[in-house]
Amino acid sequence: MKMFVCIKQVPDPNTAISKLDPATKRLVRSGVSLVLDPGDESTISAAIKLRDKVGNSELVALSMGPASAQEATRRALAMGVDRAILITDPALAGSDAFSTAQVLAAALKKEGADLIFCSTESTDGYTGMVPGGIAEFLGIPQLTFAREITIEGQKAIIKRVIPKGYQTIESTLPAVITIASGSYEAIYPTMKGIMGAKKKTLTQMSLADLGIAATQVGEAGAHERVLSIGKAEARAAGQIIKDDGNAAQQIAEFLQRYQLL
Amino acid sequence: MQSRLKSLPPARVAGNFSNEASQNTRLWRGSIAMVESPHAAHQAQMPVVTDLYNIDMMLSDEERMVRDTVRKFVRERISPIIGEHFEAGTFPRQLIPELAALGLLGMHLDGYGCAGLSAVCYGLACQELEAGDSGIRSFISVQGSLAMFPIFAFGSEEQKQLWLPRMARGEAIGCFGLTEPDTGSDAAHMRTSARRDGSSYILNGSKMWITNGGIADLAVVWAQAEDGIRGFIVERGTPGFSTSDIHRKLSLRASITSELHFDDCRIPATQMLPGVRGMRGPLSCLDEARYGIAWGSTGAARACYEVALEYAKSRIQFERPIAGFQLVQQKLVGMATELVKAQLLSLQLGRLKDSGHIHPVQISLAKRNNVREALHTAREARSILGANGITLEYPISRHMNNLESVFTYEGTDDIHTLIVGQAITGESAFS
Ligand SMILES: Cc1cc2nc3c(=O)[nH]c(=O)nc-3n(C[C@H](O)[C@H](O)[C@H](O)COP(=O)(O)OP(=O)(O)OC[C@H]3O[C@@H](n4cnc5c(N)ncnc54)[C@H](O)[C@@H]3O)c2cc1C
Numbered sequence: 001m002k003m004f005v006c007i008k009q010v011p012d013p014n015t016a017i018s019k020l021d022p023a024t025k026r027l028v029r030s031g032v033s034l035v036l037d038p039g040d041e042s043t044i045s046a047a048i049k050l051r052d053k054v055g056n057s058e059l060v061a062l063s064m065g066p067a068s069a070q071e072a073t074r075r076a077l078a079m080g081v082d083r084a085i086l087i088t089d090p091a092l093a094g095s096d097a098f099s100t101a102q103v104l105a106a107a108l109k110k111e112g113a114d115l116i117f118c119s120t121e122s123t124d125g126y127t128g129m130v131p132g133g134i135a136e137f138l139g140i141p142q143l144t145f146a147r148e149i150t151i152e153g154q155k156a157i158i159k160r161v162i163p164k165g166y167q168t169i170e171s172t173l174p175a176v177i178t179i180a181s182g183s184y185e186a187i188y189p190t191m192k193g194i195m196g197a198k199k200k201t202l203t204q205m206s207l208a209d210l211g212i213a214a215t216q217v218g219e220a221g222a223h224e225r226v227l228s229i230g231k232a233e234a235r236a237a238g239q240i241i242k243d244d245g246n247a248a249q250q251i252a253e254f255l256q257r258y259q260l261l
Numbered sequence: 262m263q264s265r266l267k268s269l270p271p272a273r274v275a276g277n278f279s280n281e282a283s284q285n286t287r288l289w290r291g292s293i294a295m296v297e298s299p300h301a302a303h304q305a306q307m308p309v310v311t312d313l314y315n316i317d318m319m320l321s322d323e324e325r326m327v328r329d330t331v332r333k334f335v336r337e338r339i340s341p342i343i344g345e346h347f348e349a350g351t352f353p354r355q356l357i358p359e360l361a362a363l364g365l366l367g368m369h370l371d372g373y374g375c376a377g378l379s380a381v382c383y384g385l386a387c388q389e390l391e392a393g394d395s396g397i398r399s400f401i402s403v404q405g406s407l408a409m410f411p412i413f414a415f416g417s418e419e420q421k422q423l424w425l426p427r428m429a430r431g432e433a434i435g436c437f438g439l440t441e442p443d444t445g446s447d448a449a450h451m452r453t454s455a456r457r458d459g460s461s462y463i464l465n466g467s468k469m470w471i472t473n474g475g476i477a478d479l480a481v482v483w484a485q486a487e488d489g490i491r492g493f494i495v496e497r498g499t500p501g502f503s504t505s506d507i508h509r510k511l512s513l514r515a516s517i518t519s520e521l522h523f524d525d526c527r528i529p530a531t532q533m534l535p536g537v538r539g540m541r542g543p544l545s546c547l548d549e550a551r552y553g554i555a556w557g558s559t560g561a562a563r564a565c566y567e568v569a570l571e572y573a574k575s576r577i578q579f580e581r582p583i584a585g586f587q588l589v590q591q592k593l594v595g596m597a598t599e600l601v602k603a604q605l606l607s608l609q610l611g612r613l614k615d616s617g618h619i620h621p622v623q624i625s626l627a628k629r630n631n632v633r634e635a636l637h638t639a640r641e642a643r644s645i646l647g648a649n650g651i652t653l654e655y656p657i658s659r660h661m662n663n664l665e666s667v668f669t670y671e672g673t674d675d676i677h678t679l680i681v682g683q684a685i686t687g688e689s690a691f692s
């Protein structure tokens with residue numbers, strides 16, 4: 001089986017304080033340390049687990065980004081992905097979720113994928129629209145918020161997280177599966193994995209390789225525009241429950257209200 | 262030399278006052294003088310405060326990945342629990358399988374299930390581990406550099422096959438017995454003896470201050486044999502071999518330190534390390550471990566500096582952050598400067614080791630400088646945190662106390678002074 005995992009390099013959420021550029025209204029990505037999206041680390045881990053369970057399969061990491069995103073793909077290789085593809089092209093700068101999905105789908109079509117893993121959303125942009133876009137462009141089903149995945153023949157069966165539990169759903173292959181955050185613990189690359197990563201293949205693709213015109217993507221092809229940016233509302237003070245004998249009851253009700261119980 | 266200097270491009274220190282006023286303001290704010298090249302008209306970005314000399318740029322992708330992976334592991338798996346272990350005086354044994362799975366045990370050895378990391382990668386890993394705790398770094402140093410390395414370098418093929426893969430997997434833990442109750446710095450005069458008896462050796466004596474001793478499945482023990490100092494592999498459970506842990510330590514509390522006792526302990530002669538005789542054996546192990554310590558201590562220093570800097574920026578006294586007081590800034594700048602120096606020293610030491618051109622005197626110089634400065638940094642950081650600095654809520658006192666051991670073991674600060682002193686003067690001042 002040919003499996004793909006779509007990954008992204010983002011400003012390190014552990015060190016960078018995200019800043020928005022008032023002129024471009026976009027996230028500032030220069031002058032901060034860039035890392036493989038921690039959410040993608042969990043998704044990669046889920047994909048590796050499944051690849052090993054299914055057997056006889058190849059797992060490829062696919063990323064779109066500047067040349068510096070190589071480092072993120074190397075990390076995926078060190079974690080255990082078999083090979084990686086980086087789509088990089090100067091014309092891609094400023095691409096929106098629509099073009100990103102279009103470009104990734106073109107590469108996936110070219111490669112021929114049976115199963116495509118994505119995180120639910122990236123840790124920097126949080127649009128959450130790319131996985132759905134990929135499925136749409138490829139004309140295949142999308143299974144979302146998976147916390148458990150099994151493959152049976154030509155079917156994917158997932159447990160899908162919903163507010164009060166989970167649904168079990170199945171679909172035909174090929175399919176896009178998004179992983180529910182927190183469902184898979186990220187594995188660490190091992191020292192041997194890191195040493196072995198440089199021996200694995202990392203292919204670069206340009207827009208020309210995918211037959212996409214520069215005008216369709218990037219700043220020029222963007223369908224979305226950020227109109228304005230504003231400050232988030234300050235968090236309201238929390239609710240303090242004084243124990244007058246029925247605090248436990250009140251806490252339980254509070255949790256129930258948010259469907260946490 | 263002269264001609265090389267002349268051919269360098271005319272670098273100029275910006276911040277001379279011929280620049281525009283706005284440029285000067287920026288320089289004052291950034292408080293860093295940038296070297297302007299003829300091609301780069303704009304000022305470089307302010308580097309991150311824990312890497313003021315952009316050493317990150319001098320590392321390869323692979324080296325950065327090793328560092329970042331170990332850093333993440335330390336942040337997620339070690340930092341949350343280490344304070345409790347320090348307080349309880351216990352080593353977090355449950356982490357051994359995870360450290361092994363990461364490939365950190367014997368990471369700089371090649372083959373036999375080891376990862377085969379470069380010296381720089383090994384150093385970076387030590388740096389990150391010790392940013393967590395010197396006790397964890399000590400565990401790794403002892404396992405890899407003091408127990409696995411002598412088997413790797415001086416062991417027979419059978420010994421290597423038998424022990425190294427298991428040790429890399431964390432299924433067998435090793436310790437290194439050199440120091441004795443009566444011989445520390447003067448290890449060459451050790452009393453522990455190994456008497457040949459047919460196809461066996463009989464060991465007598467005791468070893469003191471042995472890291473990992475109480476949990477070790479095997480001890481690499483150095484003893485006086487008829488033909489000089491020899492190394493022996495002694496397995497736990499061998500009759501005549503026992504260990505007892507040393508308690509009431511106020512330093513390296515999250516690490517096990519033990520005594521090893523040998524009372525007519527008979528081991529097969531095949532458990533002697535055939536490849537080395539004399540003090541060169543233990544000393545070459547110490548060179549490996551000291552190398553890791555030179556790097557490791559910079560991690561502890563960085564952790565203390567980071568915490569002190571954050572604290573100083575947020576602690577308000579006399580209606581302003583204490584970071585705004587000159588005396589506090591002086592301490593922070595001193596810490597930042599020494600950190601940069603120690604990092605540069607470590608990296609060049611690593612490059613020398615990877616190129617095969619390292620000399621022990623270089624290791625001594627770096628171990629001495631970096632541990633000494635880390636200890637000083639920890640003490641300064643402690644003072645910046647005031648009363649908070651003495652608690653286990655912050656990592657500083659823990660690092661400070663740990664570094665007292667690091668200052669002493671693997672050659673005391675004094676001994677390294679004498680090693681470098683002898684090397685540069687040609688005069689030995691040891692005895
Ligand atoms: C936590 C911990 C873990 C350890 N782990 C191990 C281990 O795993 N294996 C192992 O073999 N050992 C281990 N050691 C022992 C350590 O290596 C010794 O403590 C160290 O070598 C110093 O020996 P000593 O303590 O006997 O001090 P001494 O050698 O007695 O020195 C006492 C003081 O005298 C100074 N001094 C000694 N000789 C001279 C001289 N010629 N000139 C000037 N000053 C001198 C020293 O610098 C020191 O300040 C460990 C120690 C500690 C604290």
